[in-house]
Amino acid sequence: MAESAAPSVVTDEMRAQLGVEGPETTLEVTSTGCRLFARAVGHTDPVFYDRDVARSRGYRDILAPPGFLGSPVYRPGMDDRHSEHATAHGVGVGLRVPYKRVLNGGTACQYEEPVCAGDVLTSRSRICDFQEREGSIGPMLIVYRETIYRRPDGAVVARVRGNAIHY
Amino acid sequence: MPEQVFFEDVEVGQTIPSLRKNCSSQQLVVWAGASGDFYQIHYDQAFARNTGLDGIIVHGALKHAFLGQLLHDWVAPDGRIEQFGCQYRGMDYPDQDITCQGVVTGKHVEGDRHVVDLDVWTENPTGQKTTPGTARVILPSRG
Structure with missing residues (x-):
């Protein structure tokens, strides 16, 4: 893969979302x-x-x-286009990306302590980076996200890093 | 379950017991329900082909979870996985073998923690590493 020579699809609006924590999700294990x-x-x-x-x-x-890391508490109307862990696994949600297709590019879990049945966790995701590449499938935008999972007392139990390949 | 692996038993360069998977389309549907990932490229052939794929593909996150099983089965009952991650470099398809493998790349002691680092990956039937990654596990010590 080489750096893309095409004009960047990363807008100021997208760049402004870097590092901004998304809404809190409650997950029941x-x-x-x-x-x-x-x-x-x-x-x-x-x-x-x-x-x-x-x-x-x-x-x-x-x-x-x-x-x-649990199942998000579902409410009618929730965006579940691709994944309960849409944000955790980095599959694109909430960004206006000019590509129609998306693939999950990778997942990494880091545990601070074991997670067991009965746990109720909250998670928040943020976008860490954008990268643009020219791949075998054409121009791609890779969005890197990190999601942090906490217990009700605020203790971090896990971090999940993921990336989504938009093409 | 095999016998417990201890930190002292592990050498850099050692391979861990491999795990062979072969997903039926039914397993992909069970995974869709279990993970909440209802993206149709994993169970709807027409949908998958319309997006330019050859057919339905195995979920990346399922291959990540397979690597989790590979590691869990190696460290259980008393070891634990601290981190494991992978990149989805190549697609895998149902009814084809997915072989999960790992090799020890390092070991060290941090206080009372006995840490082992590994490279892990899945291989397709042609030997291509479709899902390369790394992991860190904590093993019990005989000491």
Whole structure:
């Protein structure tokens, strides 16, 4: 990939959003949510399914599988075009980008402590960077985001960095 | 579950047990529900082709979660994943093997934390690394 020679599609309006925290999202980490996520991945460790096993291994409750940080509390009319974790995983929402298509470019999770069933988390995302490239699929705009997940007492439990490729 | 891996057992350059995945279209639908990612390129062939793809593709975040399973199964029951991330460089398709692999790139002690760094990735049937990434795990010590 080379730097794009085409005119930049990053507007002043977009640049003004760099670093600005988005609205707060409430996420519930339920036992059912943990089990469904674990099943979808194909996990076989009972720590993701059985509360007694999880407690015997020192967890408060069923352990949330790696990458699962709860389900946003849904309200009719919420934007769920692509993803519950639209902001967390960096898939484009809230930006006026002149490209129709978007792909998830990458995900990185950093845990400060384990997440377990029963946890209620809040998250806030911010855009960290824009990069423009010329790729095999044509000109692309890559939007980098970070989402921070907190417990009700404000303690950070996880950070997720993601990027979305608009093309 | 295999026996616990301890910090002292790990050497730089060591590979960890691989994990082979092969997604049915049904698994992608279960993942859509579990993750809340309802983007149609992952379950609607006509929609996927209309966006220029060859057909439905495996969710990037599912491959990220597969790498999470690879790491969890290696460090369980007493180790834990501190961070794991990857880039979605190549597409993967249903009914094709996705092989998750990892190699130890470093180890060190920080106070009472026994830290191991890894490169992790998924490979498609032609051996292309479609999802390269890195991870950091904490292992128990025999000490």
